[in-house]
Amino acid sequence: MSNTSLTRYLVEQQRTHGHIPGQLRLLIEVVARACKRISHAVNKGALGDVLGSAGTGNVQGEIQKKLDIIANEVLIEANEWGGHLAGMASEEMEGIHVVPNRYPRGEYLLLFDPLDGSSNIDVNVSIGTIFSVLRMPEDDRGVDEGDFLQAGTKQVAAGYCIYGPQTTLVLTVGDGVAMFTLDREQGSFVLTQEDVRIPEDTKEFAINMSNMRHWDAPVKRYIDECLAGKEGPRGKDFNMRWVASMVADVHRILTRGGIFMYPWDKREPDKPGKLRLMYEANPMSWLIEQAGGAATNGRERILDLQPKKLHERVSVILGSKNEVERVTRYHTE
Numbered sequence: 001m002s003n004t005s006l007t008r009y010l011v012e013q014q015r016t017h018g019h020i021p022g023q024l025r026l027l028i029e030v031v032a033r034a035c036k037r038i039s040h041a042v043n044k045g046a047l048g049d050v051l052g053s054a055g056t057g058n059v060q061g062e063i064q065k066k067l068d069i070i071a072n073e074v075l076i077e078a079n080e081w082g083g084h085l086a087g088m089a090s091e092e093m094e095g096i097h098v099v100p101n102r103y104p105r106g107e108y109l110l111l112f113d114p115l116d117g118s119s120n121i122d123v124n125v126s127i128g129t130i131f132s133v134l135r136m137p138e139d140d141r142g143v144d145e146g147d148f149l150q151a152g153t154k155q156v157a158a159g160y161c162i163y164g165p166q167t168t169l170v171l172t173v174g175d176g177v178a179m180f181t182l183d184r185e186q187g188s189f190v191l192t193q194e195d196v197r198i199p200e201d202t203k204e205f206a207i208n209m210s211n212m213r214h215w216d217a218p219v220k221r222y223i224d225e226c227l228a229g230k231e232g233p234r235g236k237d238f239n240m241r242w243v244a245s246m247v248a249d250v251h252r253i254l255t256r257g258g259i260f261m262y263p264w265d266k267r268e269p270d271k272p273g274k275l276r277l278m279y280e281a282n283p284m285s286w287l288i289e290q291a292g293g294a295a296t297n298g299r300e301r302i303l304d305l306q307p308k309k310l311h312e313r314v315s316v317i318l319g320s321k322n323e324v325e326r327v328t329r330y331h332t333e
């Protein structure tokens with residue numbers, strides 16, 4: 001059993017690869033400690049007055065759950081002390097949060113979905129926190145929203161923490177994907193898997209089937225072929241999963257392969273998709289690519305997309321490389 005802590009792993013990465021400056025290592029550890037606090041709140045459930053609706057709305061036009069707000073506050077408060085962070089952006093906040101007493105000028109920007117899978121909070125199904133770290137652009141003016149609008153390829157760290165039967169932190173700093181399981185007795189994240197690899201093929205797809213009648217033709221074709229099974233053009237049977245927590249579906253794919261799709265559909269044709277580019281699709285896409293998978297919006301690599309708005313949405317197709325390439329091919333044929 002490994003006894004490599006997150007700290008030791010990051011120090012080792014810095015020593016051998018040199019691409020995790022001390023300030024970034026510190027930032028990742030602060031986020032990990034915040035996730036530990038969120039995990040404790042999640043585990044309290046009904047005992048901790050964390051369930052149910054907060055009765056307020058957010059910039060996404062969604063009713064916020066109490067835990068959405070609690071998780072957001074934990075992350076802001078944990079990172080507020082300044083250090084090398086210039087600013088933060090959250091699914092739960094309309095504008096950016098400039099870190100007041102930042103170290104001469106913060107070098108990093110932190111973006112997060114503080115609580116992903118909110119529809120599962122009250123039914124005791126796995127949920128999580130997703131985070132992404134960018135560098136502050138080199139110049140001497142203050143922090144504004146434009147500084148955050150960088151393509152996913154500019155991320156310097158990305159990860160999520162899944163609050164399930166285990167609390168597991170999954171991280172990439174550009175040198176593969178590592179998983180750390182929270183040892184509650186020690187109170188520390190322990191390295192339990194590194195060099196995570198996704199099989200290039202799969203027999204398992206994840207999509208919300210109730211939206212079938214709204215899908216675009218390439219998505220409908222792909223799913224119909226999966227449903228046709230052995231007798232159909234794919235010549236094999238497929239299984240389906242849909243947790244409705246992106247963190248849980250992505251964790252399954254990182255663990256055993258699969259394809260996850262939240263595509264554009266005609267319910268709201270002006271919206272490219274449901275999921276947000278900056279703090280859901282980009283961090284998850286980098287993790288998936290770092291593990292040997294692929295991630296597109298049906299036509300382009302998600303990490304190459306140049307964001308125009310902080311909360312912009314995107315169609316997401318990610319997971320086992322050969323399946324993602326097939327769905328993308330169907331969109332471009």
Ligand SMILES: O=P(O)(O)OC[C@H]1O[C@](O)(COP(=O)(O)O)[C@@H](O)[C@@H]1O
Nearest residue numbers: 113115116117118119208244245246
């Ligand atoms: O309920 P639906 O339409 O299936 O959507 C589920 C998707 O919505 C999300 O819950 C959106 O994330 P939030 O819960 O952070 O808003 C994803 O985690 C999940 O993949």
Ligand SMILES: [Mg+2]
Nearest residue numbers: 113116117280
């Ligand atoms: Mg989310």
Ligand SMILES: [Mg+2]
Nearest residue numbers: 091113115116
């Ligand atoms: Mg959320």
